[in-house]
Amino acid sequence: MMGEGDSTGTGVAGGLGAAAWRRGAGVAGAAVGVLAAGAAVGVAAERLTVGRGMRRKARLALDSTCPYGTLRGTPGTAVTDDGTELYYEVDEVDEPGDRRGSRFFGRRRAAPPVTVVFSHGYCLNQDSWHFQRAALRGAVRMVFWDQRSHGRSGRGSTPGVSIDLLGRDLKAVIDAAAPEGPLVLVGHSMGGMTTMALAAHFPELIDGRVVGAAFVGTSSGRLSEVTYGLPAAGMSVIRRTVLPGAFKLMTAQTALVERGRRAGSEIVGGVIKRYSFGSRDVDPAVARFAERMIEATPVDVVAEFYPAFAEHDKIEALCAFDDRPVLVLAGEKDMITPATHSQAIAEALPDAGFVVVPGAGHLVMLEQPAAVNEHLNEVLAAVSPLHGGSARPAFEDDARQSGQRGPGACPG
Template identity: 45%
Template sequence: MTTTTRRRFGIAGALVGAASAGIAAAAMAKRYAVGRIRLRPDLEASEPFGELGGSSHTLITSDGVALHVEVDGPKERRPPEEGGDDGHDAPLTVVLCHGYCLSLESWHYQRRDLREHHRVVVWDQRSHGRSQRAVSGDTSIDRLGDDLAEVLDQFVPGPCVLVGHSMGGMTIMALADRHPELFGDRVRGVALIATSAGKLAELTLGLPALVSKAVHKVAPTTVSMLGRRGSLVDRTRHAGSDIAFLLTRYMAFGDSKNVSPTLVDFAESMIRATPTEVVADFYPALMNHDKLSALHVLDPVPTAIMVGDQDWLTPPDHSRAMAEALPKAQFIEVPDTSHLIQLERPGAVTDALRDLIKRVGV
């Protein structure tokens, strides 16, 4: 071996060694960060996430997709001999619509607290949770609005309050756009939580302007490519569980230092359960969503608009824009709170919903 060859091997070895050391250091730092977080006091460690009971139903939509729906409330948990039924005589139903890459379980706290006195309907949007994948079906926001109309038709016999988080709020806006006749009589109140009426493609995601612009430029192609290789990506997603934990904690709960590790795990499990192909299917619909002109349909009903001041996914400016379009709406900005506000600040969200129900006055 010549001196030059030995030198080249030595340089290559040094580079490989440095890279390996860097990877090992990054892995140790990641484990250290996750370990420190998990060692903090966890007030939610015993919370029965995913274990709330109710009656389960299946709704076949007009385009053939099976939606998972659950009905809950005081009568739902009583045996028939004590008057248990579907609660069809309840004066008001609260319908909870979840967000992108989540499921009906994301309403854990609100369902737990509201069902004591109200009939509650929760449902998994198409391709999410336990609802059927819309393999060849429509994954537009408009179609989600039509799905909600069918949920109301089958499971809500009387007046209701609609509550939507993130994509769920967009679903309600699509319902208003496509079925305005429902608002005022059937739909008596609306809560739009951590959501947007449009222009999501302009989000900075908490990044510097130039970096954010570059991310948005490559995101559609990247998401589409991942979607085409979805099954392969899904097989490897579990391998990055610590990274997923940290990303979920940062993007969904912001800078909060007191968020429960159990709660982060719960949120991350919902996100991980969403197939990569579904993430890719709905991404263009979210980026193209524009329903600001439909908000006037909500004018006749009490409306609450709620957002965390540290929400980077649907920032406060988007909620303020909706509040400007709905000057009679109650606007609530919760300090030190990020995107998964209903999990991070459940008491504040539930209190806002109770106040909205009082304003509805049914």
């Protein structure tokens, strides 16, 4: 295959025509980028049976009519220790005369309001929480932010990226957007890892202000063992021989690979649908919405962030959340951060609620938003000041009754 030759990123231009090499390198880089973001190489069946022109018209129609990612709040900027500017938005609680909050808490709100901080995943942006934002809008104060080099945030000022760095970024956002009052931290995939890093570096913040948390489709470590649905031996070879060269190409020839990614955008769309969602029946507009978020992440950012996941190990940091309502939720068919990784988090926090959403993939909050919203609502009801923070979510009771959980990793 052309992609196999191009993945080394060195000495191949002379052996192929420049145009052919550019196309091959771009498609190879795009495929690796989507693999790193939560996919693996594959093409949906309809790509083989529907004409290119028809597919292009359908994509343009979805782009022009898709309502997802259109919700906006009050913008703000947090500045990190290294000077990177992080973009965030705040959705405030409705005025006291508005009774929308009763849908979630069952009674009137009291000060200080709980602020829910949403952290998105790798190669996504804050708009990935569209359905949760729409459901909770006006009922609770919310902060949405774009991780460094993602979305509307600035490119990172520090060479290289680590999950620990992202945890410090989250602290900067909290300091700017929610400097006081109780917090609920919600993170998907890389966003959940960011939350763990925050706990590792700022345990006093968790102890003093965080009243609840939700870890959605994420992992506390051992990500180098994930095979993305491929045979373990084959994935090991890819990690050793293909990814280093591909990432080198994505960093050294960014413009070239970006052109190739755009040329292979229809293939990327099939990849995302296959590996980010558990069902083939996902709304085409939702699938296209996810595709556009991943497309918007520069390929050199994809390459820069990916090595950080192999170093991520925050199982001990989870103990900071041991005595408060915590939701651990995974998609049953998630091949990016498999449900077994969420189970490991739940075993470290035996009082946490562990929910596996049947049939859902990695982007569970987009694919089955009603299920995610329902369980987030239970956490918010449990931490509402009007309940004294004493109510226990129903999923926690179910988890304890199941008798399938381990003894936990936290003392006491």
